[in-house]
Amino acid sequence: DAKTTQPNSMESNEEEPVHLPCNHSTISGTDYIHWYRQLPSQGPEYVIHGLTSNVNNRMASLAIAEDRKSSTLILHRATLRDAAVYYCILRSYTGTASKLTFGTGTRLQVTL
Amino acid sequence: EPEVTQTPSHQVTQMGQEVILRCVPISNHLYFYWYRQILGQKVEFLVSFYNNEISEKSEIFDDQFSVERPDGSNFTLKIRSTKLEDSAMYFCASSEARGRSYGYTFGSGTRLTVV
Numbered sequence: 001d002a003k004t005t006q007p008n009s010m011e012s013n014e015e016e017p018v019h020l021p022c023n024h025s026t027i028s029g030t031d032y033i034h035w036y037r038q039l040p041s042q043g044p045e046y047v048i049h050g051l052t053s054n055v056n057n058r059m060a061s062l063a064i065a066e067d068r069k070s071s072t073l074i075l076h077r078a079t080l081r082d083a084a085v086y087y088c089i090l091r092s093y094t095g096t097a098s099k100l101t102f103g104t105g106t107r108l109q110v111t112l
Numbered sequence: 113e114p115e116v117t118q119t120p121s122h123q124v125t126q127m128g129q130e131v132i133l134r135c136v137p138i139s140n141h142l143y144f145y146w147y148r149q150i151l152g153q154k155v156e157f158l159v160s161f162y163n164n165e166i167s168e169k170s171e172i173f174d175d176q177f178s179v180e181r182p183d184g185s186n187f188t189l190k191i192r193s194t195k196l197e198d199s200a201m202y203f204c205a206s207s208e209a210r211g212r213s214y215g216y217t218f219g220s221g222t223r224l225t226v227v
Contacts, residue, residue, distance in 0.1 A: 032213055043116075043203040043218035044147075044155060051213070087155075099145070099168060100216060102155040 004088045009107040012078045020073040020106055022088030027068050032091045034100070035062065035073050037084040044087065044102070047073065083110045114138040116219035118204050124225045125194050133189045133222045135204030144187045145205040145216065146179065148172070155203070161187065194226045 005023040012018040024033065035047040048055055048062045050071070055062040061074040075082055087105040117136040125131050137144050146158040159169045161179050178190045187206075191198055201223050205216040 034215065036216075038155070043201075043205075043221050044216075046215035046217065049213065049215060099157045099160055099170075100147075101157065104154060 004090060004103060006086070006088055006103065006106045008104065009109065011109045011111065012075075012082075014079060014110055014112050015077050018075040018078045018082070018108065018110075020075075020086050020088075020108065021070065022072070023070045024088070024090055025069045027090055028092065029068075030092070033062065033064060033068075033071050034089045034091055035060070036087045036089065036100070036102075037082075038087070038105070039081075039084045045084075047086070049091075078108075078110045080110050080112075083108055114217070116204055116206055116217050118202075118219035118222050120222060121220070122223045122225070124227060127196055127226055128193050131191050131194055131224065133191075133202050133204075133224070135187045135189075135219055136185050137187055137204065137206030138208075138217055139185070141206035141208050141217070143167075143207045143209065144179075144181070145207075146189045147203045147205065147218075148200040149203065149221075150197075150200045158189075158202075191224075194224075196226050199224055199226045 032051050034049040036044045037047050038044045048057050048060050050062045063072045085105040085107050087102050089100050119134045144161040147155050149155045157170050159173045160167045176192050180188050201221040203218050203221045205218040207214050207216045
């Protein structure tokens with residue numbers, strides 16, 4: 001899987017929007033962009049994924065740059081429960097295409 | 113919402129003992145995975161499993177590790193002779209398909225402590 005770069009940590013106030021950036025300048029045309037998060041003492045949790053167009057679901061929105069070299073996960077109103085490590089992962093086409101490769105992610109701290 | 117269930121939540125074992133970690137994936141999912149996370153480190157891929165056979169494994173998944181789907185619902189990870197460095201959180205995951213456009217559902221993990 002191609003490499004992604006994320007800030008080590010970010011802070012947000014509760015009930016404010018949060019924009020979590022991810023750079024993936026070596027992304028190929030067929031790579032999907034996935035986001036997972038890991039709450040303290042929990043397993044990773046799927047958040048959202050996309051290919052080219054912006055995506056929305058009940059948890060978050062994913063904004064993908066036109067050249068696809070970067071993306072942003074948007075939490076519209078952060079809550080204390082959103083404090084977690086957020087992972088941006090590229091999923092490439094391979095013969096197996098079966099594994100996720102986790103980096104160190106962005107640790108999001110949410111304060112009152 | 114469907115869940116991946118892992119048992120036990122915490123297991124303590126003596127070095128050299130065999131352990132079996134158990135998982136119940138989501139019922140209509142076809143692909144199953146084990147990951148581990150040593151305290152303070154990244155989540156690492158161990159193995160993927162489909163159609164009753166291993167489809168991919170990492171360097172970590174050596175001869176001491178094995179996986180099995182003994183019936184239609186359980187998926188197990190066995191460590192034959194545990195070492196101190198096997199102490200970690202072990203996460204089971206499943207997915208409906210293996211393609212790039214599918215997400216995984218992870219369980220809450222089993223904390224394995226080898227003493």
